[in-house]
Amino acid sequence: MFAVRVNSKRAGELIKKLEELGLRDKSRRIVARGDYVEIPVRFGEELRKLESELGVEVVEQKNPVYARPRTLEDALRDKLPENVLRKLPKTYKVLGDVILVKLRDDILDYAETIGKALLEINPHCKSVWLDRGKRGMLRKPDVELIAGEGGETIHREGGCIYKFDVSRVMFSPGNQAERIRMGRIVREGEVVVDMFAGIGYFTVPMAKKAKVYAVEINPDSYHYLLENLRLNEVRSVIPILGDSMFVTPEGVASRVVMGHVNCSEFLPVAIRALKGRGWIHYHESVPEAVLERPVRRVISAARGLGKNVRIEGLRKVKNYSPGVIHVVVDAYVF
Numbered sequence: 001m002f003a004v005r006v007n008s009k010r011a012g013e014l015i016k017k018l019e020e021l022g023l024r025d026k027s028r029r030i031v032a033r034g035d036y037v038e039i040p041v042r043f044g045e046e047l048r049k050l051e052s053e054l055g056v057e058v059v060e061q062k063n064p065v066y067a068r069p070r071t072l073e074d075a076l077r078d079k080l081p082e083n084v085l086r087k088l089p090k091t092y093k094v095l096g097d098v099i100l101v102k103l104r105d106d107i108l109d110y111a112e113t114i115g116k117a118l119l120e121i122n123p124h125c126k127s128v129w130l131d132r133g134k135r136g137m138l139r140k141p142d143v144e145l146i147a148g149e150g151g152e153t154i155h156r157e158g159g160c161i162y163k164f165d166v167s168r169v170m171f172s173p174g175n176q177a178e179r180i181r182m183g184r185i186v187r188e189g190e191v192v193v194d195m196f197a198g199i200g201y202f203t204v205p206m207a208k209k210a211k212v213y214a215v216e217i218n219p220d221s222y223h224y225l226l227e228n229l230r231l232n233e234v235r236s237v238i239p240i241l242g243d244s245m246f247v248t249p250e251g252v253a254s255r256v257v258m259g260h261v262n263c264s265e266f267l268p269v270a271i272r273a274l275k276g277r278g279w280i281h282y283h284e285s286v287p288e289a290v291l292e293r294p295v296r297r298v299i300s301a302a303r304g305l306g307k308n309v310r311i312e313g314l315r316k317v318k319n320y321s322p323g324v325i326h327v328v329v330d331a332y333v334f
Contacts, residue, residue: 001028001064003038005057011037014056029065040064075117084110093131093173096153097124098166100131100143115147126150129166139170139198139218139260154231158183160204161231168220169199174318175259178328179205182257182281186210193253193273195244196260199224200232206257207234213252215244245269254278261285261326264294267301277334285320286327298331309333 006014011030018024018041028040038061051058072088080088084107092101099118103111108130115128127148135142143166145151151167158180164171183205186192190210194203197214198221206212207229214237216222222241229237240247248269256270261283270280284294295311302309313330320326 001025001040001061002043003028003031003040003059003061003064004054005033005036005038005059006055008032008035008037010055011039014054015039017054028061031061031065070121072114072117072121075120076113079113079117080110088114092118094122094125095166095171095173096155097126098151098153099125099128100166101128101146102131111144111146119147134170139221141166141168141170143167158205161228162199162201162204162224163227163231164199164224165220169218169224171199171201172318174326175201178202178315178317182206183208186255190254191252191275192255192257193248193270194257194259195248195266195270195273196258196263197221197225197239198259200228202257202259203237204228204232204234207232207237210255211236211238213238213240213249215240215242215248217241217243248273251275256280258282261320264297264301267297268305271302271305271307271333274333278332280329280331280333282329282331283317284327284329285324287324289323291325291327294327294329295331298329302331302333307333 004014015024018039023041023043025040025042031038038059073085076085087104087107089101089103092099099122101118111130118128119125127150128146129143129151130146132142134140152165155162155171157176162171179201182202186206186209188209192206192210193213195215197203197216203212203214214225216225225239245266250272252275253273254275255278256273258266258270258281267282280298282294282298286293295314299309310332311329312332315328317326317328
């Protein structure tokens with residue numbers, strides 16, 4: 001393996017020249033040795049012909065320092081067939097020090113190799129889990145460990161701390177903007193009901209200003225909800241373990257958050273949780289062809305209880321699946 005040895009004052013100029021010539025080897029790091037740097041190159045013998053022209057010295061590197069691969073494809077280029085490389089995922093989720101990745105069925109035989117490569121690219125991470133989605137109303141994660149060890153992690157965003165285990169409860173980084181928005185729009189002293197609190201996705205940012213009734217049916221999620229209330233030092237939350245269809249308090253709230261994307265049948269319960277009037281933030285996964293469906297559902301539920309409703313917004317949270325988007329309806333019920 002060869003490198004160009006040059007005075008550090010000329011390094012920037014020479015790096016640019018070597019890249020223009022297609023000679024720089026980016027798989028190895030540039031190494032400083034005293035007043036000189038060694039710039040890794042791919043074709044040492046050919047470069048010897050340019051030594052005098054460039055005013056450099058070509059040396060053989062005894063102890064090269066390898067650069068970390070920038071992409072999954074870079075890390076696996078020499079380990080997987082070309083037809084598999086083309087099918088590698090372009091994105092994956094990093095939650096704290098844990099990685100979640102979705103793989104096509106026809107490359108699952110290479111899952112362990114892919115997992116190890118993801119840890120190489122992300123040296124701060126401890127494990128990689130194959131993500132097959134979520135199961136049932138409790139949103140149980142369908143995951144499998146493919147590299148490293150451990151599923152419990154601490155994820156930080158928007159000034160909040162979320163502790164959870166990816167093998168026991170779900171966490172969607174795609175909802176981050178909505179979590180931050182809810183923390184901003186809640187007013188000081190408000191009373192909020194979070195009907196599907198999970199580990200505290202919306203509860204934690206809102207509880208910094210409001211009193212929150214946090215209802216959660218999944219015991220695993222409820223465990224981490226309590227832990228996250230402690231970690232974030234919020235004391236204005238009343239946690240409730242149970243089915244929100246039956247345990248949601250009535251007549252207490254100025255605002256109700258319905259963060260589950262499949263909960264239209266809970267709309268009457270949410271409206272009854274309001275103290276006469278207030279806001280409903282209703283989430284739904286909806287085909288783009290029937291984008292007005294969640295709005296119609298909110299209006300229908302309000303009218304069924306003799307209430308009026310003013311729709312203040314229909315916002316896209318994220319893409320849910322091809323042709324389907326996750327939206328939230330902001331509605332004022334009175």
